[in-house]
Amino acid sequence: MEQKSHDDSFVRHPKMALNSRAEVGESTYRIGVDPELPFSLMSPDLQTIPGKKWVQLVTRCQKIPWRHNGFSMPEGIPDYRQAVAKTLKEHRGIVCDYQQVVAVSNIRQGLALCAQLLFEPGDEIAVENPGYQVHHNLLRFYGLKLIPIPVTDNGLDLTTLFSLEKPPKAVLVAPNNQFPTTAVMSENSRKALEEWANLKNCWIIEDDYDGHISHEKYPSPSIAVFDPLWTNTIHLGSFSKSIYPGFKLGYMVMNRSLVKAFAGARLFSDRQCCENHEVVLANFINEGNFESHLRKLRNTLNSRRNVLLAELEKNLTIFGKWKVPKNGGHICFEFYQSIDDVTLSAFLKQKYRIVCRPLSPQYLTNDKKFGFILGFSGFSEEALIRAVGVLKKGIVDFIQNTPSYSQILPY
Incomplete structure (x- = not known):
């Protein structure tokens, strides 16, 4: 079978079909x-x-070009993970050990790892409606069933969520800046969601994509703050909004017992983040330039x-x-x-x-x-x-x- 492509040439398709x-x-x-x-x-x-300080750090890192260019641990180098833990405490109120941090390329990769490791095909995931279309598609891609929950001026409608006859396996939520509505979940609602999820043995996957960008003097704390033992919360974040869009470096924070499984699963995809980027960003944070x-x-x-x-x-x-x-x-x-x-x-x-x-x-x-x-x-x-x-x-x-x-x- 042949089909005309965008450049007016013809593409011959394979005999075998792709999967569903x-x-x-x-x-x-x-x-x-x-x-x-x-x-x-x-x-x-x-x-x-970032300006001059960032360029200086990049230049310093490249003076010995073969350094930081080998294989490293898939969960990220210790300096980067420590820097992430530091900035999360300062800006999001999250207290965690660096050994709870797993480096990822972006939030999307972190969510994909959650879909692969926390659920089985057919499991139900509660998501915000409206929500980020690409994340909805990603969860569908891994065979998960989406349960749309309306969004109010206070973010995810907890009344609807709590009234579900059967609790979902997880809730994917962006409480700090709901996409696309920009609704912000109140601190009381965040605490109530965590308590309900803990009672129902339900994962909370917190999408903190805009966590560093606040127009308020005192930003609301992360949901993870209300789960100090990290019993059922996975926190996802990224530096693409605070550094620049093409900067592919993010993080997951989770219970320490989960780290080996998530880091190991990275070996099946892109293996590791760019160590050069991890080194530069860690120094940028630790030297006070990120602040x-x-x-x-x-x-x-x-x-x-x-x-x-x-x-x-x-x-x-x-x-x-x-x-x-x-x-x-x-x-x-x-x-x-x-x-x-x-x-x-x-x-x-x-x-x-x-x-x-x-x-x-x-x-x-x-x-x-x-x-x-x-x-x-x-x-x-x-x-x-x-x-x-x-x-x-x-x-x-x-x-x-x-x-x-x-x-x-x-x-």
Whole structure:
């Protein structure tokens, strides 16, 4: 069988078919990677990446290029694991021994290891609805059944979760900055979730993807704080938001008795993280540079957030609403009325060169909301002001040329 490819050539398919998981992989591939255009969620810029101190550490590490380039332990080098434990205590209130830390390339890899080692195919996992589409697909890829739990202004709806007739094997939750809604779970709710999960013998997989990026003076503590013995909590984090998007280095924190199994499972995939990166980041943290970098980063992102909020207030209140994010680098814009956000997103990208990730595909159920996930971390204040003007112009253009939406315009 032959099929025409994107470059007009013909691809001959093998006689044997892929297994049932292949469609999940292909559908995830179709989500694509956002180009570095306004409102992209992961777009680096010179103001937010580490500066001179980082370059000095990289240069120092490369002076003897064959060092830190051999095989190392899959759980990470001790210096890196100690540095992670240090920064988690300082910024997330988590008390852990470095021997509870496992280095991973990113949160996604950590979640994949959880799916492989904690569950059997067919097990039920409670997830946020809406939630991160790629993580939903990842859990499906490993044969797990998703139980969608609504998200309220206080994050995961615990009333719905606690009323389930049969408790799930695990709960995947992003309490610090729920994606995409930006809801933050209260401290009391975090404690209640941990107590319930412990009572029901249910794992909590805490996705702390924006853990280092807070616009609040006193960020909420991690759920792991309420599980000091690490009986049922796995904490996942990454440095891609605080260093730069292409920096593939993250961590898992777990009960120490689990570390050998998780580290061993890494040997079946990419074996280990880049030791050079581990050395540089460990030194960056231990020499106090990460702390000063975070202060600068938070000030920059707070300013950009405020500019974007002000521009949305000026230009887009006629179309939708949004919440003020307490953490992270994106805003969730929700249309008042049902608009095909997937088609509109493609229209804006093609004609107006802005990237507005659609909200509706993040839902697992039919009771969807429609809107955009607007990133601001990688763009200057001036770029955001221009981009909001372009966004308004693009929305008006789309509505005016779509007869079924003509009643939406107030003028």
